[in-house]
Amino acid sequence: MKANIEKIVENRGMEDVILEVVVPTEIVVEIKAGKRKDKSKKIFPGYALVKMIMTDESWYVVRNTRGVTGFVGPGSKPIPLTDEEVLNMGLEKRTIEVDFEVGDSITVISGPFETFVGTIEEIHMERQSIKAILSMFGRETPVELEFDQVEKN
Known part of the structure; x- marks a missing residue:
């Protein structure tokens, strides 16, 4: 069809x-x-x-x-x-303008890692996401988050 x-x-x-x-x-x-x-x-x-x-x-x-x-x-x-x-439905994504840079400190504002603080390792504009290192239970853990899930500290 x-x-x-x-x-x-x-x-x-x-x-x-x-x-x-x-x-x-x-x-x-x-x-x-x-x-x-x-x-x-x-x-x-x-x-x-x-x-x-x-x-x-x-x-x-x-x-x-x-x-x-x-x-x-x-x-x-x-x-x-x-x-x-x-x-x-995930058919279209909103393009989000960000002022993040690698090395910036961020706080997770939504999702399962809400309130965790971390540092940006990578920025993926095409996926509208970042890879951040979060400090969880005394360990550094890499996590992929969408732009709208984080805010810059």
Whole structure:
């Protein structure tokens, strides 16, 4: 279904109206015979999410694509997801501007390590995370944290 929608969008030159088609997946780790294997698994099997500007033409194209059988939402037209719903599904991440530098002292403000203090070892802009060394129970422990989980001291 995803490929069908993308092909029609390309053929009709509608890239400015139908922006993106996504089949939400997650990486699942399977361990068989002592070997670790990362496997992609569909979060909502049978569903695709379409990021589009709703016009009569874009709506017609999507609903008449081979493989599309229906839509989530009451009534005949789909309802858009809220920004919060999209973020909660992990489909889009908010880009967070930070003024962190390697060596800065930080305090964890949310999550399982809340209130722990540490030092930034690495900054990963593409993942919106840092690797910090936290002092836990008298030991230095490396932990990966998202930008919004920490604040600079």
